[in-house]
Amino acid sequence: MVRIRARTGAVTRALRYGGAVGATTASAAAGGAGSRGRIDKRQAILDAAFTVFAREGYAQATVDAIAAEAGVAKHTIYNHFGDKQTLLRQAIAAEADRAMAENLAAVERLRDHDGDIRVALESVGHRLVQCYCDDRSWALRRLLYAEISQFPDLLDIIQGRAANPVTEALADRLARLSLAGRLRISDPAEAAEQLGALLTGSMESRSRLGTRRLPDAELHSVTRAAVDTFLHAFGAEPPENT
Amino acid sequence: MVRIRARTGAVTRALRYGGAVGATTASAAAGGAGSRGRIDKRQAILDAAFTVFAREGYAQATVDAIAAEAGVAKHTIYNHFGDKQTLLRQAIAAEADRAMAENLAAVERLRDHDGDIRVALESVGHRLVQCYCDDRSWALRRLLYAEISQFPDLLDIIQGRAANPVTEALADRLARLSLAGRLRISDPAEAAEQLGALLTGSMESRSRLGTRRLPDAELHSVTRAAVDTFLHAFGAEPPENT
DNA sequence: CCAGATTTGCACTCTATGGTGCACTTTAAC
DNA sequence: GTTAAAGTGCACCATAGAGTGCAAATCTGG
Secondary structure, eight states: OHHHHHHHHHHHHHHHHHOOSSHHHHHHTTOOTTOOTTTOHHHHHHHHHHHHHHHHOTTTOOHHHHHHHHTSOHHHHHHHHSSHHHHHHHHHHHHHHHHHHHHHHHHHTTTTOOSOHHHHHHHHHHHHHHHHHSHHHHHHHHHHHHHTTTOTTHHHHHTTTSHHHHHHHHHHHHHHHHHTTSBOOSOHHHHHHHHHHHHHTTHHHHTTTTTSOOOHHHHHHHHHHHHHHHHHHHBSSOOOOO | OHHHHHHHHHHHHIIIIIOOSSHHHHHHTTOOTTOOTTTOHHHHHHHHHHHHHHHHOTTTOOHHHHHHHHTSOHHHHHHHHSSHHHHHHHHHHHHHHHHHHHHHHHHHTTTTOOSOHHHHHHHHHHHHHHHHHSHHHHHHHHHHHHHTTTOTTHHHHHTTTSHHHHHHHHHHHHHHHHHTTSBOOSOHHHHHHHHHHHHHTTHHHHTTTTTSOOOHHHHHHHHHHHHHHHHHHHBSSOOOOO
C-alpha cells in the first residue's frame, strides 16, 4: 500500500513537471473557458479519464489511475466532477465533440469541390475513413458499446455529437451535388447513409475492432471501392463497365 | 448480507424447478455431448454467463449473479470453468458459434434460389439483417467491443466464428451467381463486403447500439435499399433508372 | 504581499467480490 | 441398493477501490 502510494506520487510529479504523456500536453492547449485555479486541470483530467476508461473499461478503471495519468490528486477529480459516473459522462461528451468536429470538417470539404466528382468523393471519403479509424475514435466507440447497457443516458449525451449529424451534413452535400446535376439521387439521406456504410462497413473486421492499425494504402483501396460502387448507383452518367 | 443470501436462494430454486427464464430451457435442449452428472448444468451456466456478462460487463458481473441466473451453486461454476476469465471466453465462444451458424444458414439459402435475383438477394439480405439485429447478436457485439482491450485473445476465439466466414460464404455465392450470368462481379470478396456493409451499416445508429428494437418494416426497407444499390453496381443488366 | 480559492498527500471507512474449504445432499449408473 | 461423481450451502479470507476528512502547501488576482 505504501509502495503504491510512493509510485503514484512519482508518476504524478513526472507528469506535472515533465508533461510528456499527452494528457498534460492537451491541458496546456485548453486553458480557456472559466480557468480558475491553475492552468485548468479540468481538461487534463478529462483527457486522462477518457484514456483510462477506454483502456480499462469503466468498472476496472480506478480513480487513482486516472489521477495518476492526469498528474493530479484524486481529490481534485472529486472537486471537479463529484463522482466517477459524472466523470465518465463528461469525458465521453468531450471526446464525442472532438470526433464529430473532425468528421464535419471532412464533410464540409465537399462544399466547394468543383473538379471531378469521383476525385472529390474519394478525397472526402478517405478523410472520413481516416477519422473513423483514428485510435481515439475506436476507443470512443468501444467505450460506448461497453457501457451503453450500464448507462443508457450516454445515448442522449452522444445524440447530436455522433454519426447522425455527420450523415445529415453529408446528405446536404449530396443533395446539392445532385441538384447541380453531378449525381442522381432521389433520397439524399439514404444515399448518405449508404455511402457511409460502404466507407466504414468493412473497418470493424479489417482493423480487428480497432486493435490493428490499417495501412493508409488499405484505407485508400477501401475508399476507392466504396466510391466506385456509390457512383455506379448514384452517378449522373451511366459509367462504362470496369 | 443475509438478506442477499436469502434472495439468491429463492431465485435459484425458482429457476431450478420452474425453468422459466430461458437459461434452463436452453440447458434442457443441450444435454448431449459428454453429459455426466445431472442434465449438464454446463450449458445453463454458459447461457447465464453470457446473459449477465452482456448486461453488466465483465468486471461488474458477479459470479454470484451468474450462479443465480443459471440456477446453480457458485461452486459448480468453479468446478466447470475454474475462474471467471475462462467462463467469459467459453461463453463468448459458444455464443459466437450460435450466431455464426444462423448467419451461414441465411447465406446458404442463396444456393438454390433460381428466381429473380433481386428477390433472392432481398430475402437473404433480410434474414441477414435480422440476425445482425438479434438481441443476442447485439449483446455479443457489445461485449466484444467492451472487453477486447482487456482480453485481446478474444479475437482469436472469435476468429473463424464471426463475420469473416460469413462474408466468405457470401462471396462464394455471389461468385457463383456471377458465373451464371446473374451478376457482374469482378471481385466477389469485395462485393460481399460491400453488400454486408450496405445491409448492416446503418443499423448501429438506427437501433441505437442495439438498445432499440427495430420494426420489421424498417429492416425491410433498409434491405430493399441495400439490394437496390448493390444491383445498380453489380447487376447483370443495366437497370432502368428509378 | 495578502486573501481566498485550489490543490495535494495521506489516512481512513465501508462495501463488494473472487475464490476456497468443508460437510452434506442429490443424481446417475451399475 | 450401493457408490462415486456432481452439486449445494455457508462461512471465510484477502484484496481492492470509491469516496471523505483534514491540515498543509500552492497558486492567482489584486
